Amino acid sequence: MGRKATDERIILDSSIQYQQQRQSEKNGFDELSRGDLKYLREGHFPEDDFEPIPWLMYYATIFSYFVLYVFGTLRDVTRRLGLEKVRSQIEEHRKGYPALYKSFDAFYTRNIYRPIRDCWNLPLLSVPGATITLRDRTSDNYNWTFRYLPTKTTYVNLGSYNYLGFAENEGDCADQVEKCLESNGYSLCSSRHELGTHAEHREVESILASFLGVDEAIVIGMGFATNSTNIPTLVGPGCLIISDELNHASLCLGCKLSGAVTRKFKHNDMRHLEKVLERAVCYGQPKTQEPWKKILIIVEGIYSMEGTIIDLPRVIALKKKYKAYLYLDEAHSIGALGPNGRGVVDYYGADPNDVDLLMGTFTKSFGAAGGYIAGKRSLVNYIRATSFSFAYAASMAPPVARQIIASCRQIMSTSEGEQRLKTLARNTRYFRKRLKQMGFIIYGNDDSPVVPLMLYLPSKIAAFVRDLMDEKIATVGVGYPATPLTESRVRFCLSAAHTREMLDMTLECIDKVGDRLHLKQSVRNRNTSEEILY
Amino acid sequence: MESLMEYGEYIYSVPSKFAFELSLVAFAVWMWKKNLAESNSTRKMTDQEKAQILANFTPEPLCDDIPEDHYALNPRIVSGRIGKRITVNGKDCLNMATNNFLGLSDRPDSNEKATKALRNYGVGSCGPRGFYGTADVHLELESRLAKFMGVEEACLYSYGFSAISSAIPSYSKNHDVIFADEQVNFAIQQGITGSRSTVYYFKHNDPNDLERLLRAQDERDRKDPKKAKNVRRFLIIEGIYMNTGTLVNLREIVKLRAKYKCRLFLDETISFGVLGATGKGVREHFGVPNSEIDLIASTLEHSISSYGGFLCGSSFLMEHQRLCGLAYCFSASLPPLQAVVTLTHLDVVSEDPEIMEKLRENCKKMQNMLMEGLTHLRTDSHPLSPVKVLVLSEAEDRVVAEEKLNAIVTFAENHGVALTVFRRLPKEELLEHPPSIKLTVSSLLTESDMKSVVEVLNEACSQL
Numbered sequence: 001m002g003r004k005a006t007d008e009r010i011i012l013d014s015s016i017q018y019q020q021q022r023q024s025e026k027n028g029f030d031e032l033s034r035g036d037l038k039y040l041r042e043g044h045f046p047e048d049d050f051e052p053i054p055w056l057m058y059y060a061t062i063f064s065y066f067v068l069y070v071f072g073t074l075r076d077v078t079r080r081l082g083l084e085k086v087r088s089q090i091e092e093h094r095k096g097y098p099a100l101y102k103s104f105d106a107f108y109t110r111n112i113y114r115p116i117r118d119c120w121n122l123p124l125l126s127v128p129g130a131t132i133t134l135r136d137r138t139s140d141n142y143n144w145t146f147r148y149l150p151t152k153t154t155y156v157n158l159g160s161y162n163y164l165g166f167a168e169n170e171g172d173c174a175d176q177v178e179k180c181l182e183s184n185g186y187s188l189c190s191s192r193h194e195l196g197t198h199a200e201h202r203e204v205e206s207i208l209a210s211f212l213g214v215d216e217a218i219v220i221g222m223g224f225a226t227n228s229t230n231i232p233t234l235v236g237p238g239c240l241i242i243s244d245e246l247n248h249a250s251l252c253l254g255c256k257l258s259g260a261v262t263r264k265f266k267h268n269d270m271r272h273l274e275k276v277l278e279r280a281v282c283y284g285q286p287k288t289q290e291p292w293k294k295i296l297i298i299v300e301g302i303y304s305m306e307g308t309i310i311d312l313p314r315v316i317a318l319k320k321k322y323k324a325y326l327y328l329d330e331a332h333s334i335g336a337l338g339p340n341g342r343g344v345v346d347y348y349g350a351d352p353n354d355v356d357l358l359m360g361t362f363t364k365s366f367g368a369a370g371g372y373i374a375g376k377r378s379l380v381n382y383i384r385a386t387s388f389s390f391a392y393a394a395s396m397a398p399p400v401a402r403q404i405i406a407s408c409r410q411i412m413s414t415s416e417g418e419q420r421l422k423t424l425a426r427n428t429r430y431f432r433k434r435l436k437q438m439g440f441i442i443y444g445n446d447d448s449p450v451v452p453l454m455l456y457l458p459s460k461i462a463a464f465v466r467d468l469m470d471e472k473i474a475t476v477g478v479g480y481p482a483t484p485l486t487e488s489r490v491r492f493c494l495s496a497a498h499t500r501e502m503l504d505m506t507l508e509c510i511d512k513v514g515d516r517l518h519l520k521q522s523v524r525n526r527n528t529s530e531e532i533l534y
Numbered sequence: 535m536e537s538l539m540e541y542g543e544y545i546y547s548v549p550s551k552f553a554f555e556l557s558l559v560a561f562a563v564w565m566w567k568k569n570l571a572e573s574n575s576t577r578k579m580t581d582q583e584k585a586q587i588l589a590n591f592t593p594e595p596l597c598d599d600i601p602e603d604h605y606a607l608n609p610r611i612v613s614g615r616i617g618k619r620i621t622v623n624g625k626d627c628l629n630m631a632t633n634n635f636l637g638l639s640d641r642p643d644s645n646e647k648a649t650k651a652l653r654n655y656g657v658g659s660c661g662p663r664g665f666y667g668t669a670d671v672h673l674e675l676e677s678r679l680a681k682f683m684g685v686e687e688a689c690l691y692s693y694g695f696s697a698i699s700s701a702i703p704s705y706s707k708n709h710d711v712i713f714a715d716e717q718v719n720f721a722i723q724q725g726i727t728g729s730r731s732t733v734y735y736f737k738h739n740d741p742n743d744l745e746r747l748l749r750a751q752d753e754r755d756r757k758d759p760k761k762a763k764n765v766r767r768f769l770i771i772e773g774i775y776m777n778t779g780t781l782v783n784l785r786e787i788v789k790l791r792a793k794y795k796c797r798l799f800l801d802e803t804i805s806f807g808v809l810g811a812t813g814k815g816v817r818e819h820f821g822v823p824n825s826e827i828d829l830i831a832s833t834l835e836h837s838i839s840s841y842g843g844f845l846c847g848s849s850f851l852m853e854h855q856r857l858c859g860l861a862y863c864f865s866a867s868l869p870p871l872q873a874v875v876t877l878t879h880l881d882v883v884s885e886d887p888e889i890m891e892k893l894r895e896n897c898k899k900m901q902n903m904l905m906e907g908l909t910h911l912r913t914d915s916h917p918l919s920p921v922k923v924l925v926l927s928e929a930e931d932r933v934v935a936e937e938k939l940n941a942i943v944t945f946a947e948n949h950g951v952a953l954t955v956f957r958r959l960p961k962e963e964l965l966e967h968p969p970s971i972k973l974t975v976s977s978l979l980t981e982s983d984m985k986s987v988v989e990v991l992n993e994a995c996s997q998l
Binding site for chain 1: 765962
């Protein structure tokens with residue numbers, strides 16, 4: 001037996017050493033001992049990548065906002081002079097009241113967002129799978145209102161969060177949901193604490209707990225509300241939340257509602273996290289200097305705008321060192337990462353019990369709706385008893401619960417599920433590598449199925465999205481306020497449902513559009529002749 | 535130079551003022567020094583000291599222990615479909631506990647349509663509204679809701695709880711003032727907390743108390759008219775209060791709204807689809823014009839027996855919601871099949887307003903029976919409310935009362951009537967509510983059903 005075990009040990013040790021060495025070279029961060037990282041899964045973990053903005057691009061972006069501002073102001077003047085028709089809504093019956101909105105927001109919406117509004121909110125007519133069918137629409141008044149046309153167009157879908165391809169209207173999952181609709185109906189009209197706990201909830205919660213490898217789990221009817229209604233039950237005044245600066249709006253709202261003090265650390269920067277933690281423990285609460293009642297670290301698995309993957313082993317090590325608690329939001333990573341699809345915990349081979357609260361949503365990989373919280377029995381029971389959603393909001397509808405059960409089972413125990421995980425991982429690496437080879441600036445981690453391609457100039461959002469729409473490819477452009485002012489980007493979400501042909505076709509189009517819009521700004525060395533294998 | 539001379543003269547003429555200004559400067563310098571000293575002291579901590587503090591740091595546990603017999607850990611399990619009857623823990627009971635007021639939760643045609651939608655859209659929409667999460671049925675539902683409510687525009691949410699709690703902070707900011715009824719439901723309370731505005735609660739349904747608060751606000755504003763120009767006032771009320779089952783005194787409140795220039799937000803969680811000839815809620819019931827109310831919020835999880843929530847009002851307000859409503863922008867949209875169910879049910883209600891009439895009839899009958907028939911329980915709910923809040927007629931200690939009510943619910947369940955204790959989180963609520971039973975009325979009930987409920991309740995009470 002000895003030989004094999006020793007071999008494995010050596011491989012594991014060398015991989016850990018390699019990891020540490022690389023990391024410490026990167027940022028001089030070598031305070032964590034080897035023991036702290038003991039459960040790193042073997043293999044190569046790519047790093048988050050942020051190629052800095054080219055300086056010319058930076059000034060061009062600032063200048064383009066300046067131009068937008070000048071022209072916006074000009075148009076506002078012409079509107080005031082009556083030379084241009086005012087199409088903004090005006091509040092009626094409330095004359096002499098203080099204005100309802102701040103003027104800057106209205107300026108931004110009116111003059112910058114409005115002209116490119118056609119890039120969002122396109123009406124969906126089909127299942128959001130590998131391809132997507134959208135209703136055609138047109139505007140006769142420069143996007144102030146839309147007119148829907150009777151025609152429709154099918155696009156390759158790189159916009160929906162359908163990581164594992166469970167957005168399906170046929171197959172085993174849909175069949176099970178149909179049966180469930182037949183026997184359990186579509187609505188329970190009650191909260192979990194009153195009379196809204198259905199047998200389906202029991203089943204989904206037990207299967208989820210075993211999928212995640214923890215004692216217990218609970219499900220809630222909306223992913224956003226899972227964060228915003230449960231964080232306030234865990235922390236309150238006298239507690240400290242340490243939150244990644246790029247955390248999702250639902251987490252920020254939860255923090256705000258809790259009444260605890262919130263401090264931020266730089267995105268995925270473990271040295272800064274340690275600094276904030278050390279300060280918090282050593283100096284306690286401001287003014288009184290009393291120690292904090294509890295410290296809760298809140299991070300996400302995959303960041304949906306950056307495509308980065310959290311450095312979980314180090315977060316866990318820091319959390320243990322500083323006796324803090326850890327809340328991990330796996331909204332985008334559950335199903336999308338790890339050899340078994342169990343999210344970022346599985347990806348690093350960490351112990352799920354080292355994370356106090358595992359949170360995630362079903363809207364993405366599972367093709368359903370709602371969210372979950374999982375962890376140790378005592379903790380989940382506490383949330384069961386005190387969650388605002390359990391006490392006051394409607395419980396999850398049975399067919400939605402059934403979709404989760406069916407997709408979860410498929411991931412856990414069928415070869416088809418395994419195939420989905422593998423295809424997604426392969427698609428992700430292939431797509432990202434090809435884009436980088438072409439010379440685009442791509443943010444994030446090579447293993448993350450969220451792929452942001454940097455555009456920088458706000459006007460390029462519309463140009464890029466429209467050009468790809470013409471090529472029958474649906475993507476999502478994101479700009480301020482969802483990103484920093486100078487970092488407008490387009491985001492691709494990969495799926496296990498995409499075939500290689502689709503990806504190749506898409507890459508070809510992106511290549512073409514990229515040339516036209518001068519998006520290949522990367523200054524990195526790259527081997528353009530190397531063939532990237534699928 | 536001249537101004538300096540003037541200042542010199544000023545010092546000479548008003549020494550007391552000058553002394554005050556000097557002391558202010560001295561105070562500022564002192565604070566600065568103190569801050570500097572503090573930041574120095576933070577720098578001085580040695581590694582050893584830090585290690586010592588870390589070793590001594592013992593945070594509280596993340597959560598308290600919940601006793602094993604807590605109701606949330608031992609929920610009653612519902613199985614199969616729910617409708618007039620409900621299967622609780624395997625026993626078939628008369629359903630007097632779910633918010634299925636119009637009895638729409640068990641319709642074969644809705645099921646058929648939901649299945650059809652499933653076969654077209656799948657279950658989830660896999661994205662927020664902006665990013666390919668807007669199905670055509672969402673748009674159809676929004677315009678249908680606007681038409682149903684007789685307003686310009688409606689905005690659909692994927693969760694009833696999130697609609698109003700997301701709406702309030704998107705309009706009311708930290709320097710604004712909110713006036714709210716003290717009995718508002720928990721979702722509104724969360725919205726108010728999230729807005730960080732100054733809030734004044736007025737006594738439940740008491741316009742005089744509201745006027746007192748509004749007058750006090752006027753007084754404050756008069757002192758600082760410059761600031762007051764930008765302070766928005768919001769008035770937040772419910773149609774039928776979920777906590778008490780009482781009906782809002784809308785006409786009086788609307789008068790005060792106009793007089794004191796507030797914007798009015800109305801939550802119709804219970805009253806939507808219940809009150810008014812066509813189900814528009816309290817606005818229609820009292821004949822109040824649209825212009826009086828700025829925003830209406832409601833859920834689709836109660837009378838409409840589907841899922842989600844919505845806001846409606848003028849396009850001026852709704853447009854803002856689509857860009858600034860957090861739970862609208864950053865959440866996945868409602869599964870299209872649930873939107874289809876809602877559409878079907880709105881059609882049912884519009885085509886046959888009789889069922890709402892039947893519901894109101896039942897509410898009144900039930901109220902009469904409860905008022906006359908009950909021996910140990912009483913209710914202060916409005917006759918038209920489909921939610922009847924029953925409390926013990928004799929005041930009891932909280933723990934004893936809760937035990938008694940639990941016993942009544944268990945007894946009723948064993949005798950074929952499904953009821954529920956009104957579940958709240960006392961630690962989180964604004965007010966302390968007496969323990970109560972929440973009895974819901976649906977349009978499917980017959981007179982004999984209601985009679986049997988009162989009988990069972992009385993029997994249960996006499997067993998205690």
